[in-house]
Amino acid sequence: MNTAVANPGAQMKVRGIHKRFGAFTALHDVSLDVAAGELVCLLGPSGCGKTTLLRCIAGLERQDRGTLYIGDRDISELPPQARDYGILFQSYALFPNLTVEANIAYGLAGSGRDEVRQRVAQMLELVGLSGSEKKYPGQLSGGQQQRVALARALAPAPSLLLLDEPMSALDARVREHLCSELRQLQRQLGITTLMVTHNQDEAMLMADRIAVMNNGQVEQYATPQEIYDKPATPFVAEFVGQGNWLPFQRHSDSHAQVGTLNMRLADGANQASSGRLFCRPEAISVNPPVHEENLFPARVREITFLGNRCRMSFELTELPGHALLAEVAPESMPRLGSQDIWVALPPRSLQVFA
Structure with missing residues (x-):
């Protein structure tokens, strides 16, 4: 042995x-x-x-x-x-x-x-x-x-x-x-x-x-x-983790049309003419202190306290009925103020699937 x-x-x-x-x-x-x-x-x-x-x-x-x-x-x-x-x-x-x-x-x-x-x-x-x-x-x-x-x-x-x-x-x-x-x-x-x-x-x-x-x-x-x-x-x-999905049509090499919204994509993103954009909840910025790209008005639907983070369900004002998720630190909750917020979906966080 x-x-x-x-x-x-x-x-x-x-x-x-x-x-x-x-x-x-x-x-x-x-x-x-x-x-x-x-x-x-x-x-x-x-x-x-x-x-x-x-x-x-x-x-x-x-x-x-x-x-x-x-x-x-x-x-x-x-x-x-x-x-x-x-x-x-x-x-x-x-x-x-x-x-x-x-x-x-x-x-x-x-x-x-x-x-x-x-x-x-x-x-x-x-x-x-x-x-x-x-x-x-x-x-x-x-x-x-x-x-x-x-x-x-x-x-x-x-x-x-x-x-x-x-x-x-x-x-x-x-x-x-x-x-x-x-x-x-x-x-x-x-x-x-x-x-x-x-x-x-x-x-x-x-x-x-x-x-x-x-x-x-x-x-x-x-x-x-x-x-x-x-x-x-x-x-x-x-299957792995939480995610958000947005249907899109290609607007140009660098932009996608999501409903009436024009979203900039990261350089080198998949060049599919249509499909879905994918974004992790924690990649979304809520009421960012400085202006960011892909910044849109939104409305909070529900906030769930999860201990070390809060999961927020919201919908973009110009995309009603389409629920999205963001995750924020509990200490960020007071500055959210009202149900009306601004959210930013950074281009680097948007993945394109045909």
Whole structure:
């Protein structure tokens, strides 16, 4: 048995994976590169194919075509036990009749008793559960059970760690804390990690890169900041974060017509003749202290207090019936004054989708 905490992370390559279940196409020619030591999240709604892709990588489903590599090794046709990964399931899949020690040791068959005992102690120290060897899963909290399952996945020192919605059974406060701990541990070990989630906050908090999936395909594969600031498709823009949409007709290379409003666009914007403009709520300036471009009168419809920010629903005076959102700091609320305000939609914040 390798006595390292984990093997150095290996690069993983996914090439043209296609998977059908009867007439339903779950994956359509999916390709990804995951760098050694990187944490990548597969993010998307239920049924988008993210768990099917993870199961194909694990060998729990057989792809119809395509190739999978860990490092330079083709694992496409190997059985699961020969693929050198650890996996943490949504349900943790701990054996309720085995102690914590026996659960972690389950994947260490063939090692000596002293070596197993030493490895279990090492893993429990790693996940902050030293002294819990003789407890049973039923005696542990949900967060502690997750740590035991993680220790079991890491015990054989795999080259790849697969996480299938590992936080979904936990309450919000515990989930946020364990996300941070898991990310710190993953960086410490340098283990290449692929994580499935439908929770965009988890993905944004943990991932080096995110693959946003929809209908069996990857719509965008980029860093969290790139996905949030520059979504590649309308689906990504709508699925990740809040957003505003405005239908437009092209007025010129640099301007778009939105109803009766003439809005300037950023240099180099998509030259589509018509479509929708997209803008994040926090990019909108409300009653700006100095004149800004694309400044229009508006009327407040509703203000929702969210603690560290306020979300304001409003409509442009010249575009009635079209609700938009802006986010402002609570201390900015007093200077809003009345229901009638001015809002600025900076050209750099407007993204053009055909």
